[in-house]
Amino acid sequence: MKFRKPLPQKPAAGKTAAEIVRELKEGNAPVSDYREQSLKIHGLICAKCAREFDFKNRRFLTVHHKDGNHRNNPPDGSNWENLCAYCHDDEHSRGLLGDYFKGKRGD
Structure with a gap:
């Protein structure tokens, strides 16, 4: 799988680097705790294969964004x-396989 290079962003007019970094960090704050929220809401079970997890092995349970937007x-x-982890990998592999069969390239 090829990764795309991030697009260059235009510098924010009149802002210092410290201000930009602070804004970026503030924008990422809510994203960091979505895993715990999802585990509380949906429980310690895989939505695809129904494997149940407990506190000790919950690290193998991941959160998938249905629309792909983190x-x-x-x-x-x-x-x-x-x-x-297995079902999450399978979910993302299906998209790549479908793109391959449709003739789409990941460049």
């Missing part, structure tokens, strides 16, 4: 589903 984190959890 910034779309509604408080009701409607964009999340808890998937085990």
Whole structure:
């Protein structure tokens, strides 16, 4: 899988580097706790294979964003589903395989 280079962004007019960094950090704050929120809302179970997890092995349970947008984190959890590591990998592989069969390139 090829990764795209981030697009260059225009510098913010009149802002210092410290202000820009602070704004970026503030913008990322709500994103960091969505995993715990999803685990509380949806429980310690894989939405695809129904494997149950406990506190000791919950690190193998991941949160999948249904729309693919990691910034779309509604408080009701409607964009999340808890998937085990295997099912999460399978979910993302299906998109790549479908693109391959459709003749789309990942460049």
